[in-house]
Amino acid sequence: MGEEARAFVDFCASAGFGWWQVLPLGPTAYGDSPYQSPSAFAGNPYLIDPRPLVERGLLSPKELEPYYVDSSAGTTDIDYGRLFVMNSALLDRAWRRFKAQPQLQTEFELFCSTHAGWLDDYALFAAIKETEHGHAWNTWPSALRLREPKALVRFAQEHADIIGRIQFSQFLFFAQWRALREYAHAHGLKIIGDIPIFAAYDSADVWAHPELFRLDDKGTPTHVAGVPPDYFTATGQRWGNPLYNWPVHAEQGYAWWIERVRHALQLVDALRIDH
Numbered sequence: 001m002g003e004e005a006r007a008f009v010d011f012c013a014s015a016g017f018g019w020w021q022v023l024p025l026g027p028t029a030y031g032d033s034p035y036q037s038p039s040a041f042a043g044n045p046y047l048i049d050p051r052p053l054v055e056r057g058l059l060s061p062k063e064l065e066p067y068y069v070d071s072s073a074g075t076t077d078i079d080y081g082r083l084f085v086m087n088s089a090l091l092d093r094a095w096r097r098f099k100a101q102p103q104l105q106t107e108f109e110l111f112c113s114t115h116a117g118w119l120d121d122y123a124l125f126a127a128i129k130e131t132e133h134g135h136a137w138n139t140w141p142s143a144l145r146l147r148e149p150k151a152l153v154r155f156a157q158e159h160a161d162i163i164g165r166i167q168f169s170q171f172l173f174f175a176q177w178r179a180l181r182e183y184a185h186a187h188g189l190k191i192i193g194d195i196p197i198f199a200a201y202d203s204a205d206v207w208a209h210p211e212l213f214r215l216d217d218k219g220t221p222t223h224v225a226g227v228p229p230d231y232f233t234a235t236g237q238r239w240g241n242p243l244y245n246w247p248v249h250a251e252q253g254y255a256w257w258i259e260r261v262r263h264a265l266q267l268v269d270a271l272r273i274d275h
Helices: 003-014 051-055 061-067 080-099 102-114 116-131 149-158 160-186 204-208 246-251 255-264
Strands: 019-021 190-196 224-227 237-242 270-274
Touching: 003 019, 003 160, 051 061, 061 080, 080 160, 102 116, 102 160, 116 149, 116 160, 116 204, 116 255, 149 160, 160 190, 190 255
Parallel strands: 019 190, 190 270
Antiparallel strands: 224 237
């Protein structure tokens, strides 16, 4: 979301474009698909530009040097594995320095309180997943899998630093995305966002709100999304996303969906719902 994204905005503006359509902005996990995100609300920390963190004193220029790519080599390949390692290492360093700078805390605390409705569950989900070596939530110890209150409180107390780091990465993402969107608007470019209609099974949304999805008593989907056979796939496609429990959504006034769309429209100017 740094200089390169702004250069793309400049190109679009100079070419006379008025809209920029982006893929879903959520975190990517196993399989790297933005349509199978562990959160319907969070942003993808892999998009964070580390260079502004140098300006804020959270990273040093020397710490970025090992990660620069020599563009003169002419390669068009992107080493995503290296990106994942780099991103985690740099954000961890930035988080440690951030905690030591009290003057930066107010804005962060305001962000956390403003977005607590989804951020608390997501940060807890991501922290448990990290300590469980990336395993899906339905394989976690039963107390965490079933969200027993005492177990969640104990975990949050014992892993407060991990949870804080995850919240911090979201704080950085949303700040940088907001700045990029403002830059796009200043150049006459609006952004079309993308919402996957289904939530991923291994997501904070399904884990935190199982009643909103068609799951059995053990948390296993009873019905999943997909498409029947067609011209492109003779056997059809089984996506695996749990279907929504629409009667419960209706009872709740479709609050989850309303909040999801409202949240998305804070990031983009128009929305496309995928599938």
